[in-house]
Amino acid sequence: MLFSQARKREVVNTATATRVARVDGFVVLPGPARVALLRLGKVRGAGTLLAWEDVRGFGPDAVTVATDAVIRPPRDGLEQRAEDNDLEILGKRVLTERGMELGSITDVDFDPETGAVTTLLTKTEVIAGQRMIGLGGYAVVVSA
Amino acid sequence: MTTPTPMLLLRASELTGRPVVTLSGELIAEIKDVVFERSGGRIAGFTLRNPGLFSRSRKDSLPWVGVHGIGRDAVMVSDETVLIAADQLAPRKQARDADVLQDRVLTDNGRDLGRVVDVVLHSGTSLDVVGYEVETSEALGTAGRHVFIPLPDTVAVSGENLIVPAAATEFVSEDLAGFGAAVGAFRARLREGAS
Numbered sequence: 001m002l003f004s005q006a007r008k009r010e011v012v013n014t015a016t017a018t019r020v021a022r023v024d025g026f027v028v029l030p031g032p033a034r035v036a037l038l039r040l041g042k043v044r045g046a047g048t049l050l051a052w053e054d055v056r057g058f059g060p061d062a063v064t065v066a067t068d069a070v071i072r073p074p075r076d077g078l079e080q081r082a083e084d085n086d087l088e089i090l091g092k093r094v095l096t097e098r099g100m101e102l103g104s105i106t107d108v109d110f111d112p113e114t115g116a117v118t119t120l121l122t123k124t125e126v127i128a129g130q131r132m133i134g135l136g137g138y139a140v141v142v143s144a
Numbered sequence: 145m146t147t148p149t150p151m152l153l154l155r156a157s158e159l160t161g162r163p164v165v166t167l168s169g170e171l172i173a174e175i176k177d178v179v180f181e182r183s184g185g186r187i188a189g190f191t192l193r194n195p196g197l198f199s200r201s202r203k204d205s206l207p208w209v210g211v212h213g214i215g216r217d218a219v220m221v222s223d224e225t226v227l228i229a230a231d232q233l234a235p236r237k238q239a240r241d242a243d244v245l246q247d248r249v250l251t252d253n254g255r256d257l258g259r260v261v262d263v264v265l266h267s268g269t270s271l272d273v274v275g276y277e278v279e280t281s282e283a284l285g286t287a288g289r290h291v292f293i294p295l296p297d298t299v300a301v302s303g304e305n306l307i308v309p310a311a312a313t314e315f316v317s318e319d320l321a322g323f324g325a326a327v328g329a330f331r332a333r334l335r336e337g338a339s
Contacts, residue, residue, distance in 0.1 A: 097213050098215045099216065099219055134166070136165075136166065139169045139218075141169050
């Protein structure tokens with residue numbers, strides 16, 4: 001499933017059967033490349049992050065959670081940067097470990113069962129998710 | 145059949161301003177200047193400045209051993225721990241002595257070929273000095289042209305005069321694209337002569 005297709009999806013609490021948030025973005029971490037957190041919008045409380053482990057199902061029509069309590073604020077510096085959008089992968093430049101730029105990320109393909117990132121897409125390149133080494137404020141770094 | 149990888153040549157001045165990026169994707173500095181080893185044939189490392197328009201020089205530097213990869217768009221390092229104090233890379237005086245820009249290039253039989261305007265580097269497992277871009281004197285035809293002159297494997301870059309073998313004048317290139325082959329041919333000739 002592509003990030004572009006999965007964005008704006010509703011987050012539904014299965015205990016109360018109510019819509020509690022909307023998916024605004026994805027926080028990807030390397031080693032192995034995976035969706036670690038979802039960034040949410042239209043939330044009721046203070047928190048906007050949802051850890052992948054706390055997602056019950058990433059379905060074609062909705063993302064489900066067992067309770068609202070799993071939607072939470074950042075817990076550490078890395079999650080704070082994720083919430084501040086500093087680590088947003090979409091639009092970020094891609095550099096190989098040899099210092100060659102491959103364009104900017106236009107979309108990301110992931111497995112909705114496991115959260116594993118399978119493919120990074122730029123305008124001209126299709127890059128296997130396993131090649132991702134790092135993701136920082138400046139670039140996504142991939143193996144050469 | 146495998147095709148040999150082309151010689152990757154670049155001018156030392158092109159590296160100035162290139163971002164220094166960690167493998168975790170963080171921008172930590174920009175290259176300020178190239179520092180040559182005292183022996184001259186290789187790069188000791190780079191001085192750094194902070195990224196940005198009104199960037200300041202920094203007290204730390206990047207030794208060659210800390211470089212993970214050098215490409216067209218960035219200099220990659222594993223992380224910030226590879227940086228060392230700038231005076232550890234090269235004492236101030238030595239760094240000044242090793243600056244070859246504007247030095248006169250003399251052949252070993254005493255012809256003045258011109259002045260150095262840039263240093264040509266070959267990027268492989270190490271970053272080697274393979275030639276100079278020289279603003280020519282009359283000895284190479286028209287004065288004031290820019291040409292590339294190949295260097296032997298080992299050469300001293302300190303001092304006001306840079307001595308090159310007279311044979312180097314036969315391998316002068318007008319452009320960087322053809323220069324890689326010229327360096328190879330010139331060095332092969334020197335090796336033949338030595339044996």
